[in-house]
Structures are given as structure tokens and as C-alpha cells.
Amino acid sequence: MRRSTVLNNINALISICRQKEFYGKEFDEALHEAYKAIETLEVGYWINVDKTHSQCSRCHAIFEISSPKGEYEGNSNYCPNCGAKMEI
Numbered sequence: 292m293r294r295s296t297v298l299n300n301i302n303a304l305i306s307i308c309r310q311k312e313f314y315g316k317e318f319d320e321a322l323h324e325a326y327k328a329i330e331t332l333e334v335g336y337w338i339n340v341d342k343t344h345s346q347c348s349r350c351h352a353i354f355e356i357s358s359p360k361g362e363y364e365g366n367s368n369y370c371p372n373c374g375a376k377m378e379i
Contacts, residue, residue, distance in 0.1 A: 295374065301325045335375035337367070349375040 301322065308318045335349035339356075346353045350373035369376055 297325055297328045333373065333375040334378060335370060335373075336378045347372060347375060347377075349373050 304318065304321050304325070333349050335347055338346040338348055340346050340353055343356050344353050345356050347370040350370060352370065352372035354371070367377060
């Protein structure tokens, strides 16, 4: 599961529970599961393919480099395709 999906699910849960004024055991369990999913994210690193592209080591998706340092900067801490946390 992508990190962005998990965070969207957490935000949706919070929004729904606030509307219903519900902060019970079920809410706490759901948040705990969501945060557990975030903690178990895959770790990857950027592979420089050429002067204009980098590749995710986990899913092998290739992205155009937008940094003079030669790294993907759309969100260089996470792969936008698979959500792997990137070692920088």
C-alpha cells in the first residue's frame, strides 16, 4: 500500500469520526492499523539511469530528474509510484 493511500485513509477516518463525534475503541484500532502500515514501508534508493532520469530500486519506475544534484525531486524522500521511503 502506498504511503499516500494510508495517509488519505487516516485523514478520512478522522473526518468521519469527527462528524459523528465518535472516538471509541474502533477508531483507535483503525488508527493503530493505519500507522502500523506506515511503519512497515519498504525502503529503497534512487538509481541514476542517465543524466536526465532516476529509477526507484523497489518498483523500477523511472522519473525525470529535476535537480542539479541528479535526484528525483518531485518528492525525493518517497517514490511517487510505490511509496518506498528513499535513503538519501
